[in-house]
Amino acid sequence: MRLLTFKGGVHPPEKKELAREQKIQIFPIPKTVYVFLSNHAGAPAKCVVKQEDRVKTGQIIGEPSGFISAYVHSPLTGVVKNIEKIYHPVHGKPMEAVVIEQTDDEEEWELLERKVWESSSKEEILEIIKKAGIVGLGGAMFPTHVKLSPPPEKRIDTLIINGAECEPYLTIDYRLMLENAEEMLQGILITMKVLSVKEAHVGIESNKMDAVQHLRKVFKNTPIKVHALKTKYPQGAEKQLIHAITKRKVPAGGLPMDVGVVVQNVGTIIAIKKAVVDGMPLVERGLTVTGEAITKPFNAIVRIGTPISQLLEAGGITEDAERVILGGPMMGIAVNKLETPVLKGTSGITALRASKPWEEKPCIRCGKCITACPMGLEPYLLNLLSSKKRYDDAVNNGLLNCIECGSCAYDCPSKIDHVRSIKLAKKVYLALRGGKK
Amino acid sequence: MKLVVANAPHVRTDDSVRKIMIDVLIALMPAVIGAVIFFGWYSLIMCIIGAFFAEFLEMFIVRILRKQKDFKPDGSATVTGLLLALNLSPIAPWWLILIGVMVAIGVAKQAFGGIGQNFFNPALVGRAFLLMSFPTYMTTWVAPKIPFSKMPWDVVTSATPLGILKEQGFSKAIESSGYWNLFIGNVGGCIGETSALLLLIGFAYLVVRKRVTLTVPSTYIGTVFLVASVMYLINPERFGSPLFHILSGGLFLGALFMATDMVTSPMTLKGQAIFGIGCGVITMVIRLFAGYPEGVSLSILIMNGLVPLIDRATKPRVFGEVKT
Numbered sequence: 001m002r003l004l005t006f007k008g009g010v011h012p013p014e015k016k017e018l019a020r021e022q023k024i025q026i027f028p029i030p031k032t033v034y035v036f037l038s039n040h041a042g043a044p045a046k047c048v049v050k051q052e053d054r055v056k057t058g059q060i061i062g063e064p065s066g067f068i069s070a071y072v073h074s075p076l077t078g079v080v081k082n083i084e085k086i087y088h089p090v091h092g093k094p095m096e097a098v099v100i101e102q103t104d105d106e107e108e109w110e111l112l113e114r115k116v117w118e119s120s121s122k123e124e125i126l127e128i129i130k131k132a133g134i135v136g137l138g139g140a141m142f143p144t145h146v147k148l149s150p151p152p153e154k155r156i157d158t159l160i161i162n163g164a165e166c167e168p169y170l171t172i173d174y175r176l177m178l179e180n181a182e183e184m185l186q187g188i189l190i191t192m193k194v195l196s197v198k199e200a201h202v203g204i205e206s207n208k209m210d211a212v213q214h215l216r217k218v219f220k221n222t223p224i225k226v227h228a229l230k231t232k233y234p235q236g237a238e239k240q241l242i243h244a245i246t247k248r249k250v251p252a253g254g255l256p257m258d259v260g261v262v263v264q265n266v267g268t269i270i271a272i273k274k275a276v277v278d279g280m281p282l283v284e285r286g287l288t289v290t291g292e293a294i295t296k297p298f299n300a301i302v303r304i305g306t307p308i309s310q311l312l313e314a315g316g317i318t319e320d321a322e323r324v325i326l327g328g329p330m331m332g333i334a335v336n337k338l339e340t341p342v343l344k345g346t347s348g349i350t351a352l353r354a355s356k357p358w359e360e361k362p363c364i365r366c367g368k369c370i371t372a373c374p375m376g377l378e379p380y381l382l383n384l385l386s387s388k389k390r391y392d393d394a395v396n397n398g399l400l401n402c403i404e405c406g407s408c409a410y411d412c413p414s415k416i417d418h419v420r421s422i423k424l425a426k427k428v429y430l431a432l433r434g435g436k437k
Numbered sequence: 438m439k440l441v442v443a444n445a446p447h448v449r450t451d452d453s454v455r456k457i458m459i460d461v462l463i464a465l466m467p468a469v470i471g472a473v474i475f476f477g478w479y480s481l482i483m484c485i486i487g488a489f490f491a492e493f494l495e496m497f498i499v500r501i502l503r504k505q506k507d508f509k510p511d512g513s514a515t516v517t518g519l520l521l522a523l524n525l526s527p528i529a530p531w532w533l534i535l536i537g538v539m540v541a542i543g544v545a546k547q548a549f550g551g552i553g554q555n556f557f558n559p560a561l562v563g564r565a566f567l568l569m570s571f572p573t574y575m576t577t578w579v580a581p582k583i584p585f586s587k588m589p590w591d592v593v594t595s596a597t598p599l600g601i602l603k604e605q606g607f608s609k610a611i612e613s614s615g616y617w618n619l620f621i622g623n624v625g626g627c628i629g630e631t632s633a634l635l636l637l638i639g640f641a642y643l644v645v646r647k648r649v650t651l652t653v654p655s656t657y658i659g660t661v662f663l664v665a666s667v668m669y670l671i672n673p674e675r676f677g678s679p680l681f682h683i684l685s686g687g688l689f690l691g692a693l694f695m696a697t698d699m700v701t702s703p704m705t706l707k708g709q710a711i712f713g714i715g716c717g718v719i720t721m722v723i724r725l726f727a728g729y730p731e732g733v734s735l736s737i738l739i740m741n742g743l744v745p746l747i748d749r750a751t752k753p754r755v756f757g758e759v760k761t
Contacts, residue, residue, distance in 0.1 A: 012448055168448065239756065252757040322441050329447040336440040350447075358449050361511070362553040366457075367704035375756040380704070398755045406446035413452040414553075420444050 003206050005230035006240040008374040010407045012168050012233055012330065014207055019171040019290040019297035024179055026301050027314070029102065033075050033305030034341040035061065036088060036097045040135040041142045042068030047098065053080045054103070058110040058281045061098050064130075070143040071133035075283040075303040077109075078102040089326055089333045089340050090141075097341070100305070111279035122194050125276055129194075132275035133282045133344075137267035138162060138236075139327055141345035144268055148194050154257040159192055159200040160245055163215075163266045164229055164236030166205060167328025170348040172288040173266040175299045177204070177211040180270055181218040187273035188224055195262055200224045201245050207231045233330060234405040238263050240374050252401050267347070288348035289314070293321035302342055308349055309338035315351075322354040330406045361414040369408035369418060375401050379408035379418040386425035391432065394425050402426070454552070457699075458512030460648050464639035465519055465694065471635040472628045475581035476527035480628045484522040487534045491518025491542050498547045513552050517541050520560035523629025523690060524734070525567070527581075529574045536570075537563035557741045558701045561734045568734075578625040597625045598685040599730040607677040619684035630687040640693040649697050652709040653716075657692040658683060660717025668725060676725055688720070691733035701741045708744075708751035715740045 038044035045062025049055060055074040062072030081101045085094035112131055115124060130145035150156055161184075165173040177184065188200050202219075204212045206228045215226045229235050229244055239250045241263060248259040256263055264272075267286055274280040283304055290297040295316035302311065312324065325332035326346050369379035377398045385394040399422065408418045472480035495514035499505050521537050541563030549555040568575045580595040598619065601610040614624045622632020629636075643649045665679035682688070696702060696716055703712050716736045723732025 010450075012446075012450075243756075249757045251759065252755050254757065317438070319438055321438050323443070323447055324440055325445075325447055329445070331445050332447065333445070334440070334442045334447060336442050338440075352447060355448075361454055362551060364454055364457075364513075364553045364699050365702075365704055366699040370704050370753060373753075376753045376758075377755060378704070378753065397752075398758075401755050401757075404445075410446045410448065411450050411452075413450070413454055413457060415449055415453070417444070419446070423444070 003228055003230040004203070004244040005232055005235065006243050006374055008372055008376070008407065009232040009234060009240075010372050010411045011231075012410055014231070015169045015290075016171050016174070016207060018169065018292075018294075019288050019299055020174060022171070022175070022298045024172070024175045024286060024299045024301060027303070027306070027311070029076050029107070029303055030306045030310055032081070032099060032101050032307075033303060034086060034097045034099055034307065034339070035072060035075060035305040036095060036341070036343065037062045037072060038088060038091065038095050039072050039133075039141065039304065039344045040070040041140060042066060042070070044096065045069060045072045047083060047096065049074075049080050049098065051080055051082060054078070055080060055100060056108045056110040058112075058283055061100075064143075068143060068146055070135050070145075071131060071281070072098075073133055073281040073283050074098075074100055075305050076100060076102050077105055077107045087337050087340065089335050090343065090345075109280075112275060112281055114279040117190050117193070117276050122196070125190060125194050128276050129272055131281070132271070134268065134271045134275060135282070135344050136265060137271060137285055137345060137347065138265035139331070139345045139347055141343065144264070144272070147262060147264075148191065150257040150262070155260055156195050156257060156262055157197055157199070157260045158246060158262075159188070159195055159197050160242060160261055160263045161188060161200065161202040161266060161269055162236050162238070162241055162263050163202050163204040163208075163211065164241060165208070165266075166231075166233045166236040167330055167332075167347070168233070169290045169350045170288045170328045171290070172286045172299050172347060174208050174211055176266050176270060176286055177208070178214055181215055183270050183273045184215070184266065185218060185222065185224070186277060187269035187271075189222075190272055190276050191264060191269060192223075198223060202226045203229050203235075203241050203245050205229050205231045205235055233407060233410075234374055234403070237374060237403055237405055239403070252398070282344060285342070285344060285346070287311075287342065287346055290348060291321075291325075291351035292353045293318045293351035304344055305341045307339045307341055308335070311342070311349055312338065312351060317351050318353070320353050321351045323350075323352045325350040325352065330410065331404065358415040360416055363414055363416060366413060368411045368413065372407040372411045374405060374407060375403055377402060379422070380416070382425070383416060383418040383421050386421040391425055391429040395429055399425055399429065454511045454513065457648055458516050460643060460646050461516050461694070462512065462519065464643045465516075465523070465629070467635035467639045468523060468629040468632060468690070469519075471622050471632040472523070472527070475622055475631060476579070476628060480527055483525060483529070483531065483534055483628060484519055486531060487518035487522030487538060488515045489518070490535055491515060491521070491538045494538060494542045495547065498543060499551065503547070503551075511552065514542055514546075517546065517559045517563075520694060521563045524560065524564045524627050524687070526575060526578055527628050528577060528579055533567060533571060533574055537567045540566040553700055555700060556744070557738055558695055558698050561695060561738050561741075564734050565738060580625050581623055581631070595625045597730065598681070599724060602677050602681075602685075603730045606674050607681070608674060610677065611681060614685075616680060616684065619681070624685070626685075627687060627690070630690040633684050633689045636689040636693050650706065650709065652706050653696045653702060653713040654692045656710045656713025657696055657716045657720075658688065660714045661688060661721055664718060664721040668721070682721070682724070686724070686731045687733040691720075691737055692716070695734070696737050696740070701744060703744050703747045703751065705748070705751045705753055708747045711747050711751065712740050712744065715743065
């Protein structure tokens with residue numbers, strides 16, 4: 001069987017075996033949650049509750065404050081204790097969060113308006129998705145209703161479901177595909193209707209062949225095709241995934257919609273189903289708690305805003321843990337504040353033991369970073385230009401095309417941190433040039 | 438629990454420069470053993486002096502002169518020293534390797550900024566320096582006659598097959614050695630360059646360990662074969678057969694271990710192909726038309742100098758970028 005794939009990439013140890021057999025459990029609702037008003041890409045939501053307000057589960061606590069923004073809902077039934085600034089792992093600075101404490105009352109839900117989606121219009125479904133506060137659960141947290149309403153001049157003909165889960169360690173998408181295939185099917189059909197597309201593809205890495213087979217069975221007699229992809233990082237990167245499945249190349253600097261494709265993550269698809277069919281806003285998500293420093297790795301449905309300390313405790317974190325990472329080890333964010341809450345984009349928590357510290361050595365021009373780069377860049381050169389502050393030259397060498405997947409830094413025998421200098425150079429360049437050339 | 442905050446990726450390959458260099462050293466061992474068999478124990482002494490002195494000198498320069506107190510040797514100097522020793526005549530005096538290493542490590546490598554910064558292959562710069570400064574020592578050869586002999590000085594000097602080709606023509610050259618001896622290395626030449634077989638065995642190890650790509654060696658040797666074939670058709674007696682050209686001189690040592698040096702060769706596969714073809718053409722031009730009988734080291738040095746240009750000309754295409 002020929003597996004679909006892309007050019008470049010690396011093979012980090014998969015480590016999926018730690019959590020792949022663990023069935024998804026429902027994680028107990030925490031006493032206190034910390035819900036960021038910036039729980040999505042774009043403008044932070046506007047807070048619509050105040051201290052001492054009583055809130056129901058699913059009640060809106062934040063409203064979108066711009067075109068690219070999203071609703072935020074209360075993940076539990078309780079009372080608003082405070083609205084305070086706490087450290088935001090994605091932005092790297094303190095940001096406003098609503099602190100909600102559980103009360104003794106029985107959990108009370110405030111559900112979304114429910115319609116039969118088969119007979120609803122596209123606009124009605126999109127409105128529900130928007131009201132549900134759904135964002136990309138793969139990690140980027142881009143508001144889904146925006147992604148699903150491309151400008152009319154972009155004709156979309158293909159929907160791709162990203163089930164690659166190429167990040168090492170993480171297994172939640174795999175478990176969702178095995179355990180929630182029927183919900184996935186409905187979610188895909190709803191999304192296809194919203195986009196008015198005739199075909200949908202699911203891409204899954206070949207280390208999850210049982211999921212491929214299971215979905216093929218469930219999706220029989222539907223227009224949804226399931227593809228096995230080569231197990232290679234970053235197979236789940238949007239542009240690489242699109243290229244592997246459709247052979248279309250998203251133009252440099254462009255978006256998937258430029259080639260008529262919309263990509264959605266497995267978790268997002270299920271969130272869409274839950275919102276449209278069950279009327280449930282996005283107040284919980286599936287994630288994996290795993291890593292060598294976790295004694296009992298697990299997959300669970302967790303309320304947004306749950307402090308990760310509780311998840312780590314449930315997983316039994318060992319004393320020699322050195323890194324706690326939101327997400328997987330290739331692109332995740334290391335945190336040292338364990339009160340950090342789960343975000344809408346937190347696909348897992350990976351706790352790693354102390355490793356041998358690596359020391360940056362001079363580049364020996366081995367060319368591994370060039371071979372590894374899925375975007376056809378020369379990371380060694382970008383690193384060099386960036387560290388010499390030659391930002392314009394770096395941009396001329398494709399700096400802005402970097403997807404920050406970390407393949408170059410992973411494979412570098414000299415342990416050079418290309419991603420760090422590239423990220424910094426991007427920030428400085430965009431700040432200096434205001435995003436314009 | 439002490440948590441580290443660092444940026445992604447949080448896992449790294451356990452490869453390192455040192456591991457690569459150790460693999461290269463292992464890959465050179467068959468050639469060293471071959472040298473002992475063909476030219477005697479003195480060759481081994483030369484290899485050991487070269488390797489250790491190079492590493493010592495690098496430590497001295499980096500730690501004392503460049504004041505990097507925490508510098509840990511990565512083995513690249515050892516490789517340079519060993520390669521230089523393998524590039525000397527089996528009867529070169531022992532102090533010759535010291536001078537060569539001083540030029541290789543001190544001038545060609547550290548003066549440019551150390552590992553990764555040098556434009557030219559340090560071992561080849563050392564060899565080129567010795568060839569110009571001590572031409573007699575560098576071009577006096579012996580025939581390998583007594584396996585495991587202690588001292589090589591009492592043996593009769595002889596020319597290398599390429600030297601014979603230049604002076605007396607192809608029939609004499611092939612008569613004196615024969616293809617089989619050329620292949621296993623039972624001919625006159627530098628300490629480590631004569632045996633294509635042993636060098637190939639070592640190189641196979643590097644391929645298995647995925648330390649090298651085959652692009653440079655295959656294009657280099659392929660080009661030599663092609664050019665030699667064409668010239669053979671024109672004048673077989675003067676130019677020699679393609680197989681003879683592949684097996685003689687330092688081609689295998691150069692193509693497998695010197696031209697493939699990561700620091701001084703292009704980074705993309707396309708660039709490496711251009712590099713290999715360039716090396717092959719220049720090698721043949723020197724062998725057939727220039728004053729020296731052998732052109733491997735010079736051709737690689739010339740192509741080393743062109744690497745920045747080749748790298749620039751063979752930039753990979755950015756994903757999704759349309760050719761304009």
